[in-house]
Amino acid sequence: MAGPSDMLSILTELPEGLLQCNARQLITVLSGPTLIKLEGRQKDVLFVSILLHGNEITGWEALRSMLSHYRDRSLPRSLCLFIGNVAAAAEGRRYLPGQTDYNRIWKEGGAMAEHRLAQKVLAELDSMPLFAAIDIHNNSGMNPHYACINRLDPPFLHLARLFGRTVVYFIRPD
Ligand SMILES: [Zn+2]
Structure with missing residues (x-):
């Protein structure tokens, strides 16, 4: 079920079927941009953002593989995963017409809905003991x-x- 493409959902477990989805299929399980907080043995949190560009699927494939590996055991460290532009990923596009590029929304003070989304994500991170923050993009060109x-x-x-x-x-x- 697709919701507004800029509303942040916050989950504390992996939704059923998520790891079976490729990037285009995530929209069938997630309603839009989603923060998934998973507890691990070390409490300091590793933040990873993926799919800021919907057509750059490397990050999801990496996380999908890692989370499948830890499916039946505890994560070594708490993980906060931000799955970004799910709606654009469904169409294999960087972003959709009418959207703001998710890689251009992290500066404070922007007026678009996507800026408010980014501020919500940052506010969530403020409340966590962060270990590191990583964003995974595809490479482009040679x-x-x-x-x-x-x-x-x-x-x-x-x-x-x-x-x-x-x-x-x-x-x-x-
Ligand atoms: Zn990118």
């Missing part, structure tokens, strides 16, 4: 795999190097 960071402190560089040998530093988009 690029090597790379990891992006927004700060140059050693912990950020360390985390980035777990994903790739190439690290890109950027501060825009927010």
Whole structure:
């Protein structure tokens, strides 16, 4: 059942059938952008966002594989998963006509519904003991795999190097 495509749902368990869905099928189980909070043995939370662009399905495939692995055992660490543009993913598009690009909504003060969605996600994160926050995008063009960071402190560089040998530093988009 599809709801408003910018309303945030918050869940504390994996919905039945979620892991059987590919990115296009998520809309059959989720009503729209969804935050799923799962408790693990370590209480500090790993935040992962995926499908900020509906046609970049790598993040969902990675999380789907990881969550399937831990299906019958506890997660080593609490996980907060943000599944972003479910409606666009259903159509294999970056975002839908009339939507704001989910990768351009994280700066405070925007007027669109998607900005309010992002602020809700950030408010939820404010209430959690965060371990790290990771966003997974597809690569585009003939690029090597790379990891992006927004700060140059050693912990950020360390985390980035777990994903790739190439690290890109950027501060825009927010
Ligand atoms: Zn992207």
